[in-house]
Each structure stands twice: as structure tokens, then as C-alpha cells.
Amino acid sequence: MLLENKVAIITGAGSGFGRATAELYANEGAKIVAVDFNEEAVQETVQVIQDKESEAIAVTADVSKDADVKNFIQKAIDTYGQIDILFNNAGVYAPGTVEETDIEDWNHSLDVNITALFLASKYAIPHLKESKGNIINTASAGGIIGFPDAISYAATKGAVLSFTRAMAVDYAEEGVRVNAICPGTGETGMTKDLLEVDDIYQGFISPIPMKRLGKPDDIAYAALFLGSDQASYITGHALPVDGGWTMS
Ligand code: ADP
Helix, strand or coil, rough: CCCCEEEEEEECCHHHHHHHHHHHHHHCCEEEEECCCHHHHHHHHHHHHHHHHCCCCEEEECCCCCHHHHHHHHHHHHCCCCCCEEEEEECCCCCCCCCCHHHHHHHHHHHHHHHHHHHHHHHHHHHHHHHHHEEEEECCHHHCCCCEEEHHHHHHHHHHHHHHHHHHHHHHHCCEEEEEEEEEEECEEEEEEEHHHHHHHHHHHHCCCCCEEEEEHHHHHHHHHHHHHHHCCCCCCCCEEEHHHHHC
């Protein structure tokens, strides 16, 4: 098992990439602190893990709220005594160009997609320094290419990449690695409604060389590698998991 005796905090663990990663990490021996603001969904994730005799706790939190973040970091320490992996994965997608995006949607994207990473990293870093742990941030292919019709998403995911690089450099000497994963379009809660419209579905598929969308497990396996000691010489990187989209 790749994550035996590791403790992993996973945000957005109620759905999609976060849930798949929580389940895979638990199968690989990690103890999971599953965080989401959807209480029912995150309880469900934890139930699936506990049914397989692995260890997990659910914490309901808004990752963009300072007090909530402090609370889930503290819960991890109180329950398991250490933090080895912080997977900053919760995120929101708001469609719209600059003209179509209102200031509320813009600010909400900033809060959840980037400020939340700052808060969780800030409160987790003392514990990660102790464990020589690592952080994985969910960015997006949309942070690399000129991603259309979702300006707040593209801008905040670009910020995730520079946040990842800068933090990686700041903490490399202290033994804490920081990497990002850049999913292409995935079959998750975020895209569920959009993908039901055939034209939109075809529009998502057409630029992807592998001609399929990403599955939650595609991301989970990338997060498993980056989170494990097998990736111990990799920091500051953004790993696209996108069927070749950003290469085309
Ligand atoms: P994806 O897996 O593609 O990122 P999903 O919508 O399936 O998309 O999963 C995102 C998860 O993040 C959801 O479970 C959602 O409840 C969670 N989430 C979104 N915003 C917040 C927030 N502010 N605080 C905590 N969790 C959040």
C-alpha cells in the first residue's frame, strides 16, 4: 500500500474527483479527513470507506471560511495526530465571459477556488513541516489554455498554478512538496447538467485527442502518485490529466 499510516485531508470529498480520491487513498492505507459543505454527500463518502474497514471522518465546512478551515485542520490533528497530505480539491465553476459574469460569481470563484487554498495551506503547513508532507491542488486545463466562456474559473485556476509554484519554492527546503493536477473536462457533479445537452457534450469531447472525458479515477490515480513518497523529488509541478487536451 502506497499510503500506509498517512493522514490525508481531502476537500470536495463529497463528489467527483474528491470522493474518488478519498476512496482510493483509503484503499491504499490512508486515514481520511473528508471535507465538503454538502453534509449528506461527505457522510456518504465516509460510510463507503468505513464499510471497507478503513478509517475516515467527515467534516462539514465551507472551505472559503477562515473558521471552518481552522476547524477541519484541528479535527484532523485531534483525531489522527498528524497531517501528511492536504488535497485542496473543492472548487466551483461559473460559466460566462467578462460581460456575462457578475461580481458575485467572480468573488465566489475567487473565494472557493483560490482563497480557500491559501487558508488551508496556511493552517496545515506547520503540521506538514513536521510530517514532511505534501499539498496537492486541483487546478484545471482551464488554467493553462485560453479556456472559453468561464472567465472566473479560468482566472482562478491560473492563480492555483502560480500559488502552487510559489509555495513549492518557499517550502522545498523544509521538505514539504506542493503540486497541482490539471483535469480536463471531467464527468463529475460540476459538469453533470452541461453534459446532458448533446451539443455541449460534443463540444467538450471534440478538442480532446483521446475522445473521451476524464473519469474521477483518472484524477484519483494522479493524486495517489503525487501524494505518495514515490513522488518525493517532484514539487511545483502541474500534471495535466486531460486526454491530451492541453497538448493539442
Ligand atoms: P469536481 O469533482 O469536478 O471538482 P464536483 O462538483 O463533483 O466537481 O465536486 C466538487 C465538490 O466540492 C462538491 O462535493 C461540492 O459540494 C464541494 N464544494 C464546492 N464548494 C465548496 C465549498 N465552498 N466548501 C466546501 N466544499 C465545496
